[in-house]
Amino acid sequence: MEERFTKYPIQGNAHGLTMFEVTHVYQLTPPPPELYTVNEYIVAAQTWHDLRFFAYFLHHIEPLLNGRVRNFLLREGLDRYDPERFLDYKQNCVLTMLECLESYDPFKGAEFLTYAHHAMGNALLQCRMMEEGGSFSSLDEYKRVRGIAWLYNGTGKSKGEVVSEYARKEGCSEQTAEQYLTVARRGRSQVPLYVTAQDEDGEETGEDVTKDDSWDYTALLWNGAQAAAVQAAFEKLTYREQRLLEERNAICMTCGRVSPLSERKSFEELAVMFEGSTASGAERAYRRAVEKLTVLLVEAGALHAVRLKRKSVKRIKKKIAAAVYEYQADCDGEWGEIQFDFISNTAEIIRLAEWDTMVSKVFAEQVVKYVRACDADKLPQKLLFVVVLR
Structure with a gap:
C-alpha cells in the first residue's frame, strides 16, 4: 500500500516566515573560508575591523544559537515553533554578541561564546520580560520577581515564610520582598513567571518546576493572551469537574497557585472526596473533565x-x-x-x-x-x- 501524502502548502504566519528560514538566516552561500577555530573569526573581526568575519562566525555557530533559543522557549512553556517569536529572540542574542564584541579580549583565555554566554542569557530574559503582562523598571527587577515567584511556587511555603526567606537570602527588607511577591502573584494571572528554576545569577537551571505528566494544560493556564480563554473555559465546567482538575493537578484556578506535585490528590483520595465513587470512577470522571475542558479551549481558539x-x-x-x-x-x-x-x-x-x-x-x-x-x-x-x- 502506498502512502498517499500530497504535499499541500501549509499556511504560515502573517509575514510568511517558516521555521526553516529563521533557523538558517545566517547560512552563507558559498560557505565562508575555513579557519582553524571558530573563535578566530572573532579575532579577525576585531583585528581588521571587518564585520564580515562576524557573519562567518554566525554561519558556523547558528545551530548552537538555535538550540539555545529553542531550549529557552521550551523551558518557558512558550511555542518554540513560532517563527516570528523565535527570530525575535535569536536576533536579540545576535545584537548582544555584537555589543560583547567591542569589549572581548581574546588574550584573557576565554572563548567568545563563553564570554558572551551570560549576556545572551540576559538577552533572552529581556525578550521574555517584554512579553510579560506586568511592567518592570529593569531586567534586574524582573529577575528578582522571577526568583521569589519560583520560591513561592516551588517550596509550597506560606506567603510570610517565603517573604522572610527571600529577604534573608537576598539581603533586602521584608517590605521589598513582599512587593516583589505581590508583583509575581499579580502577573501569575497573566503569564508563567516561574516556569523554570534559577540559580543565584538569574540563569535558568533547566529544572521545570510546574511540569505535570497527568495533565498537560498547566503551561497553558496563564500563558499570555490565552489566560482569559482558559479561565472562561474553566468557569463553564461544573463544580465537581473543577475540583477534580484542581485537586488532581495541585493548582488553584482562583489565585494561580501551583503546588508541588507531591501534594496532588490520588484517584483514591478523589473518590473519598466525592462519596459514592471508586478510584476507577474518579479517574474516568477526571478524564471526562479534561476532555470537556479541551473541547472548550478548542472552541475558544486557544489550542x-x-x-x-x-x-x-x-x-x-x-x-x-x-x-x-x-x-x-x-x-x-x-x-x-x-x-x-x-x-x-x-x-x-x-x-x-x-x-x-x-x-x-x-x-x-x-x-x-x-x-x-x-x-x-x-x-x-x-x-x-x-x-x-x-
Missing part, C-alpha cells in the same frame, strides 16, 4: 485537537494487521478517514475531514504520526488529543 475513533480492524493470527480510523479536526464538522497497514507500515488518507486539502491535511498527518507511534496491539478505540500545528 487545536483531533478527535479519533477506530472504525474497524483486521487481524492476522490474533494480531492487528490493519485498522481504519476516522478523525475530526478541532472536534467539529465532517469526519475524515485514514487506513493503516501495520504489516507494511504505511498509511493512506482515504478522505480528508471536511474535504479540506489545506488545514485538515495537517490534522491528518498528525493522526498518522500518533497512531504509528502506538503499539499495534494496544490501539486506542477512541481518543481526543491536542496537536501543535507548525
